[in-house]
Amino acid sequence: MGQFFLQSAWLIPCYALIGAALAIPWSPAIIHRTGPRPAGYMNLVMTLIAFVHGLFALQATWNQPAQEILIPWLQVAGLDLTIPLELSSITIGATLLVTGLNLLAQVFAIGYQEMDWGWARFYSMLALFEAGMCGLALCNSLFFSYMILEILTLGTYLLVGFWFSQPLVVTGARDAFLTKRVGDLILLMGVVALLPIAGTWNFSELAVWAKTANIDPTVATLLGLALIAGPMGKCAQFPLHLWLDEAMEGPVPSTILRNSVVVATGAWVLIKLQPVLALSPLVQNAVIFIGAVTAVGGSLIAIAQIDIKRTLSYSVSAYMGLVFIAVGTQQVETAFILLFTHAVAMALLVMSTGGIIWNNITQDLTQYGGLWSKRPISGICFLVGASSLVALPPFGGFWAFLEMADNLWTTRPWLVGVLLFVTVLTDFSVMREFGLIFTGKTKQMTERSPEVHWPMVLPMMVLMGFTLHVPILLWQWQLLPSWETLNKTVALLLVGASLLGISLGATIYLNDRWEKPITLVWKPLRDLLAYDFYTAQLYRVTIVFAVAVVSQILYWIDRFLVDGIVNLVGIATVFGGQSLKYNVSGQTQFYALTILTGIALFGVLLSWPVLSRISLIIGG
Amino acid sequence: MQLQYFLLIAAALFCIGIYGLITSRNAVRVLMSIELLLNAVNLNLMGFSNYIDPVEIKGQVFTVFVITVAAAEAAVGLAIVLSIYRNRDTVDMEQFNLLKW
Numbered sequence: 001m002g003q004f005f006l007q008s009a010w011l012i013p014c015y016a017l018i019g020a021a022l023a024i025p026w027s028p029a030i031i032h033r034t035g036p037r038p039a040g041y042m043n044l045v046m047t048l049i050a051f052v053h054g055l056f057a058l059q060a061t062w063n064q065p066a067q068e069i070l071i072p073w074l075q076v077a078g079l080d081l082t083i084p085l086e087l088s089s090i091t092i093g094a095t096l097l098v099t100g101l102n103l104l105a106q107v108f109a110i111g112y113q114e115m116d117w118g119w120a121r122f123y124s125m126l127a128l129f130e131a132g133m134c135g136l137a138l139c140n141s142l143f144f145s146y147m148i149l150e151i152l153t154l155g156t157y158l159l160v161g162f163w164f165s166q167p168l169v170v171t172g173a174r175d176a177f178l179t180k181r182v183g184d185l186i187l188l189m190g191v192v193a194l195l196p197i198a199g200t201w202n203f204s205e206l207a208v209w210a211k212t213a214n215i216d217p218t219v220a221t222l223l224g225l226a227l228i229a230g231p232m233g234k235c236a237q238f239p240l241h242l243w244l245d246e247a248m249e250g251p252v253p254s255t256i257l258r259n260s261v262v263v264a265t266g267a268w269v270l271i272k273l274q275p276v277l278a279l280s281p282l283v284q285n286a287v288i289f290i291g292a293v294t295a296v297g298g299s300l301i302a303i304a305q306i307d308i309k310r311t312l313s314y315s316v317s318a319y320m321g322l323v324f325i326a327v328g329t330q331q332v333e334t335a336f337i338l339l340f341t342h343a344v345a346m347a348l349l350v351m352s353t354g355g356i357i358w359n360n361i362t363q364d365l366t367q368y369g370g371l372w373s374k375r376p377i378s379g380i381c382f383l384v385g386a387s388s389l390v391a392l393p394p395f396g397g398f399w400a401f402l403e404m405a406d407n408l409w410t411t412r413p414w415l416v417g418v419l420l421f422v423t424v425l426t427d428f429s430v431m432r433e434f435g436l437i438f439t440g441k442t443k444q445m446t447e448r449s450p451e452v453h454w455p456m457v458l459p460m461m462v463l464m465g466f467t468l469h470v471p472i473l474l475w476q477w478q479l480l481p482s483w484e485t486l487n488k489t490v491a492l493l494l495v496g497a498s499l500l501g502i503s504l505g506a507t508i509y510l511n512d513r514w515e516k517p518i519t520l521v522w523k524p525l526r527d528l529l530a531y532d533f534y535t536a537q538l539y540r541v542t543i544v545f546a547v548a549v550v551s552q553i554l555y556w557i558d559r560f561l562v563d564g565i566v567n568l569v570g571i572a573t574v575f576g577g578q579s580l581k582y583n584v585s586g587q588t589q590f591y592a593l594t595i596l597t598g599i600a601l602f603g604v605l606l607s608w609p610v611l612s613r614i615s616l617i618i619g620g
Numbered sequence: 621m622q623l624q625y626f627l628l629i630a631a632a633l634f635c636i637g638i639y640g641l642i643t644s645r646n647a648v649r650v651l652m653s654i655e656l657l658l659n660a661v662n663l664n665l666m667g668f669s670n671y672i673d674p675v676e677i678k679g680q681v682f683t684v685f686v687i688t689v690a691a692a693e694a695a696v697g698l699a700i701v702l703s704i705y706r707n708r709d710t711v712d713m714e715q716f717n718l719l720k721w
Binding site: 581582584585586587588589592593596 | 642
């Protein structure tokens with residue numbers, strides 16, 4: 001029975017796709033009479049089916065070796081494009097995480113999107129994402145992973161651009177698409193270059209090949225750099241991170257999905273490519289460097305944001321940076337655990353703040369305050385999510401951090417420093433957010449703030465329960481370090497860093513006597529962080545400017561040089577006709593002269609051999 | 621060396637005729653220039669007939685034909701000039717440039 005579910009695991013992405021197709025008829029233009037709600041309910045059912053299917057499949061694959069299904073797609077000349085699906089506990093588990101989080105996000109959206117007409121579009125986009133991510137999780141081929149990444153890029157464009165009548169949404173969707181597209185395109189170069197070198201796109205075969213591969217270091221470096229560019233854009237790593245900030249213009253329920261799992265798609269591919277990246281030490285260092293810079297930068301920026309959603313989005317960038325570090329230092333398992341714990345915790349945080357936004361309207365942190373007594377459930381959910389995100393034992397995130405720091409302790413101690421720094425900053429950041437939202441004096445916007453209705457609270461509570469169980473699950477899966485091998489120094493350092501961050505945040509933001517807004521830091525520095533290192537301006541004066549200038553020049557060349565040459569032929573012909581017609585002077589005598597001149601010239605031409613000899617004789 | 625002189629004179633006459641043909645403003649003078657051309661040709665024909673074909677004198681036969689045809693042509697030419705004159709009240713060639721571009 002379980003084997004049957006396992007063998008038909010390829011259906012898991014298909015359920016969501018069916019849901020996406022079924023939702024479309026309830027677009028306002030097609031079915032006007034019933035309202036859009038059935039679209040959401042159907043997608044919910046489809047996601048539930050996919051989730052249950054995944055559960056059964058997981059049972060069948062538990063403690064079993066990975067199986068592979070091959071789905072024939074295309075065979076041309078020398079190229080065999082068969083879709084390999086890997087069915088292991090990890091891949092099925094990933095689909096479970098995706099479908100589970102999507103289920104919760106969709107229930108949440110029933111509440112959140114209550115007064116919205118675009119359910120059909122919204123739910124089919126969510127379903128497309130679910131299908132894409134499940135497909136990505138199952139797919140064991142770099143080529144098809146790339147295809148799915150591209151489809152998800154398009155999905156991001158459509159989902160961020162959901163409320164397209166808002167100008168900021170339009171620019172945000174544009175940036176999200178283009179930024180991720182640039183990364184994906186460079187990834188495509190890597191993908192295409194990899195085939196002649198390795199001879200395969202299959203991840204497991206690539207790993208085998210990479211063990212014994214003997215290729216030119218320059219080639220390996222260039223290849224690796226191209227391969228990390230895609231995940232860099234996907235995971236919102238520096239310097240391709242602006243899109244995640246602007247993607248916060250999209251609806252909150254989609255943000256749940258994006259912050260927790262969509263950005264993780266890039267990390268997933270990166271993790272799977274780890275053996276290939278390990279071929280070049282330079283690439284590994286680049287991955288570590290990008291990850292470290294993003295982790296530090298992202299968590300610094302997160303502190304200086306006043307937008308409730310953007311505060312979290314920069315933490316997402318920072319955590320994806322940590323995943324990059326883990327991959328760069330060859331800790332595949334740690335990376336998976338980090339992705340898992342981060343996804344769960346971040347989804348909970350976004351849900352909690354999404355519920356807050358829903359009935360306080362504003363997203364401005366400085367307008368919040370004093371919600372703890374009115375919104376206990378959201379507050380507790382926020383606290384659990386935050387504790388689970390940062391390195392605070394015994395919650396989930398701690399164990400990922402612990403394992404990572406433990407592995408880094410001997411090899412690259414400075415990365416432990418980065419880890420501790422990120423811990424302190426993220427602690428401070430979530431504490432700041434908590435303090436500003438839930439404590440302090442009630443402000444005008446939070447005067448009356450009832451707890452949200454059940455469709456939003458229910459998924460929040462369920463996810464909180466799951467988040468609390470994450471350490472138990474990790475323990476169940478024997479992913480926790482045993483007490484004997486525990487590196488106590490590292491553990492103490494992490495706990496100390498957490499406590500430092502929390503107490504710092506608490507001192508400043510839980511303290512009513514400390515005047516808000518805080519003006520501790522030198523103002524230019526504060527602005528630098530608040531405006532995201534002025535990345536938007538940086539893009540504008542570098543890439544955007546260069547492309548704009550080049551396209552202007554090319555436009556000019558095309559408009560005036562290329563078109564001009566062709567037009568010149570026409571103009572010259574017209575000019576020739578217009579000017580030569582004056583030869584027809586109307587004077588008969590002129591015609592006679594022309595005829596005579598013609599005859600004379602023709603005569604000279606005919607008798608030229610004779611004439612030239614005469615001149616020769618005369619001259620001689 | 622007689623023939624060359626005849627030919628040179630005929631060529632000179634022809635050139636004078638051409639000069640007159642192209643520069644004259646009076647239409648009748650243009651016809652006169654044409655007559656000069658024809659007579660230059662006739663001189664040629666006579667010269668060749670005399671020095672190259674003195675027995676059969678085919679050139680002289682040609683000349684006779686040219687003279688008769690030229691007379692007819694001059695008559696028709698004068699008729700045309702007359703008809704133009706009736707319409708336009710002038711024989712100035714420079715006034716007859718209506719059929720231009």
